Amino acid sequence: MTVPFSHAMVLAAGLGLRMRPITLTVPKPLVAVAGRTMLDRAIDALDAAGVTRIVVNCHWLGEKIRDHLAGRPDIALSPEDELLETGGGVTRALPLLGDAPFFVVNADILWTEGAVPALERLRAAWEDERMDALLLLHPTTTAVGHDGPGDFTLDSDGLPHRRGNAAVAPYLFTGVQILHPRLFEAAPEGRFSLNVLYDRALSHGRLAAIVHDGGWFHVGTPEALPSVEARLRA
Template sequence: MTAPFSHAMVLAAGLGLRMRPITLTIPKPLVPVAGRTMLDRALDALDAAGVSQIVVNCHWLGEKIRDHLAGRPKIVLSPEEELLETGGGVTRALPHLGDAAFFVVNADILWTEGAVPALERLRAAWDDSRMDALLLLHPTATAVGHDGPGDFFLEPDGRPRRRGDAARAPYLFTGVQLLHPRLFATAPSGRFSLNVLYDRALAQGRLAAIVHDGGWFHVGTPEALPAVEAKLPA
């Protein structure tokens, strides 16, 4: 039996189209923000949380991600010849992720910690008896570099609810989460979004969420880089 929370996956296979021309030669996770790559920031947070094995998928300029990770011994690389999106990427990596709940982190976002590190808060909030997925949300109004309408409402019992037809929702999904392998028991094959599985878990009452109490930053375009760097703490 795998120890809970000892495994993680970092999603680093995106094309980074909106970040061009920077991402013509650098995969988006390796774009430096305030002197450190987004991928390294995610890996550092997982290291601090005591994760013992981390899978990193890659596709666009994947050899650069491979070379960048050469000095990190606990990394398993999951190269994708064809882009599998978030759901397909995690499904392909499941043999390396154990049989207990594991972290999944997007490699193209940044966050700063609140009073307690975000991954520790997710770990403390996890209830294996009633959850298959636990999402970290952030207030839409205070997200830096994000101008979307938000993703979720949050019920008093911690259950998220999709924005649906509402013009705006108070919370967005941060790209940081805990997932259990059983979430993937009936997953589609090939390329698909994790949203497919979130909706199934939501319908079964097994999708939960907590709200991040630190900062959250999205670097979507080259023009957003200076604005995000200006707001990141020194």
């Protein structure tokens, strides 16, 4: 089966509380980093990957995201009156995303490419008959702006496993992934995290992952902006 990967979603509905006071007047996805907004950087990567239909959810200062994307007929908005988190947000947008696997990208992270663009690597690694979700991971030791303990380990077959009770894990989830609509069968209603569906897929052996070979950046606070911009420009 040939998978077109023509559709994608950008998650852009967060409140950006840690980025205040900037995000009191600007939604976090529209914060410029090294001269380009984080939302535009995500859309640039999807455009380069050949995606022809992009859905962007929005909540906080959603009208500014709507105005920013005006004139892009290939982009549809999925407004949320109440925050639905990652799982609820994608679930609401499913009617706009088709019936084939699609990319999902967080609008509050940045990445630089390795030898092959990350979305191309994800597309090449996708195996439709055995995957419901394919996550892009990154080594915690080289992630910029991340101070958490990590999310996943990888076994000898390259399959991801949760950190569990371990103090640290070698890989974090980047916020870049491929999901299949079947992942959302019997999904909870309303607000919920995609982690609920990852864990279900993991229990059935249908969660997969690859490791990013470029750079990855999280801009969590206004104080982090200068160092991330310097790294991007370098």
